[in-house]
Amino acid sequence: MDTDAALAGRLAKDLGAGFPDLVDQHRDRLYTIALRLLGDRRDAEEVAQDALVRAFRAMQGYGPERIVALRLRPWLASITVNLSRNRRRRADDRQPPSHLEPMLDAGFDVAIDGRSGPEHRAGRHETQRELAAALLRLTPSVRAAIVLRHVDGLSVAETAQALGRPEGTIKAQVHRGLRELRAVLEAEAAQPASRRIKTHAGRLLPALEAIR
């Protein structure tokens, strides 16, 4: 990306002066990656902040030529994915969430962001929320491939670089991820109407409102 190359050039010249721009340009996507991998807002905040700090410290140890050559988008994504993985491993002592309701009960935040204009109706929120929850049910390696490729929007090559896997593997994992997400969402939709009304109207919507 053009802006990234220009930014890398400025970072190579004066790391401290250029870094606030890196933060401005990348903080939302690093937070999004961490949030979609972990499902928890506070964990995502800490991971994104830690990723930025580590990126700076790493670049402090690099020479200018190495900083110029950095492909910032996949590089920063890989730091975030690694920190998210470490955090999840620590959290794995807890029972991993296996269904939407227990996940919400356990305080997992699978919600969408705070946009609430008239065009963002409950139906759309619902879709986003269910999709976010479905993501968390994928295996971690498939989830990481889907999040980088389709949430963050990296190319297959960049995703492969960020995750340190061959492009062929990424393609297969993304394909598998989309298939599994579709299956989860279709199963959700196929639930009896009575159950959906009870869970969504009676419990999940208030939870959603509380988050917004």
Place this chain on the structure above:
Amino acid sequence: MMTVPITDAALEAGLRDLRVRAPATVGFGALVDLGLADRYAAIDTALGRAFVAWNGRGISWVGQAPDAAAFEARFRAEVGRDIGPADALPERLAHAVSRRLAGDRRVRIPLDLRGHTPFEVAVWMKALEIPRGEVRPYGWVAAEIGKPRAVRAVGTALAHNPVPLVVPCHRVVRSDGTIGQYSMGGPDAKRRVLGAEGLDTRALEANAAAGRRYTGSDTTHIVCHPTCRDARRVTDRHRVHFPSLDAAAQAGYRPCKHCRPVALAA
């Protein structure tokens, strides 16, 4: 009832829609950790409310301002970094600052003094050694840091102290014993801080005006700066004054090992 996305295109659009904005703290928190931006909060001091700025490296700035916005503007202009408000200092820093202001010189206080000369930092570190409620002349600081002739530069460095009160530049006075300038509001503010530390500034200035620059004890034959805790322990009956260290030496007095008085050019 929601519509279920089934096509890959719909699914991919839904995934793109999962992008969110990071809370403001995320990026700014990283910059603060790295010392590329600062946070600040108000604290109570002998001079009333003051603002303290800090980052991951330590306390970076202490100053007074009519309000928070004025403090931020001044910080940005003088330090050149971004700054944002916080509710309070982090516990560790709050503890260190309050212990320091209370006169405890043993507690370590992290300071961010990047961008200042080694000479300035040496002057400020020396000021940190002066006990609460005592004062030393500019010339003493100059001599202690090995630059006995740099008295004027010591005064300039103290005037540029970015962390007044925390680094007690108010405890350094003019070599003729007058109270001297103070960046946090002039000589009157300096008298008020020293007064709050238990120093009788009126007596100090009266003695200086009368040429009583050094204080000795006729039982120990030791001569001190007048505010040295050893000098203040001497009873009136045994207290003697000298206009110069030379006069004290001629009378057979040796310099105190605590306050290490030096002959002053000014």
